[in-house]
Amino acid sequence: MKRKYSGLLTVIIAFSAFLLAAVYGIWTSGTKIPEIQMTEKIAPRPAIAVPPVSVVTEMDNLEEEMEAMIKLENGDTSEVDLRLFGYQPVKTAEPVLRTEAGKMISKNYFLSLAFVAEKKRFCIIDDVFYEEGGRLPDGSAIVKVEPQRVMIKSRNMTHWIPLAEKEVTAQKEGK
Numbered sequence: 737m738k739r740k741y742s743g744l745l746t747v748i749i750a751f752s753a754f755l756l757a758a759v760y761g762i763w764t765s766g767t768k769i770p771e772i773q774m775t776e777k778i779a780p781r782p783a784i785a786v787p788p789v790s791v792v793t794e795m796d797n798l799e800e801e802m803e804a805m806i807k808l809e810n811g812d813t814s815e816v817d818l819r820l821f822g823y824q825p826v827k828t829a830e831p832v833l834r835t836e837a838g839k840m841i842s843k844n845y846f847l848s849l850a851f852v853a854e855k856k857r858f859c860i861i862d863d864v865f866y867e868e869g870g871r872l873p874d875g876s877a878i879v880k881v882e883p884q885r886v887m888i889k890s891r892n893m894t895h896w897i898p899l900a901e902k903e904v905t906a907q908k909e910g911k
Contacts, residue, residue, distance in 0.1 A: 847886055876890035
């Protein structure tokens with residue numbers, strides 16, 4: 737067969753396939769599909785009784801009471817005694833340091849202000865004004881001052897002291 741007739745042959749085959757599919761579709765459209773028959777019967781839905789309005793309002797009131805039981809009131813700060821279940825409370829020990837005069841110094845510092853300028857940096861720790869590089873009464877050195885924290889080095893250990901959060905005074909609460 738010559739190459740020039742291959743396109744014509746392709747069109748004839750495609751047309752005959754389309755014609756056969758159309759004839760088959762028309763021929764089978766007249767016949768009915770057998771209905772699906774179920775062998776098991778479906779049980780009817782159970783009847784659900786709706787509670788009266790008084791019961792629904794009572795349930796709403798109980799829901800509010802349950803929310804009140806879950807949330808503790810602000811004034812209730814009582815602790816639960818769990819010793820019956822074998823719990824033993826653990827107290828955190830604070831490191832105690834003494835100055836040369838014998839005065840006890842706490843390692844828990846309170847940073848109330850940290851000021852950072854271009855060349856100098858300052859902070860207020862335990863209500864005392866210090867410059868970066870200064871020394872605390874226990875001999876710890878102020879290594880670095882940042883706007884939100886201060887690095888302290890004591891006995892070859894460094895730790896950060898975060899800036900304390902602002903406390904609301906009683907005057908501001910009254911306004």
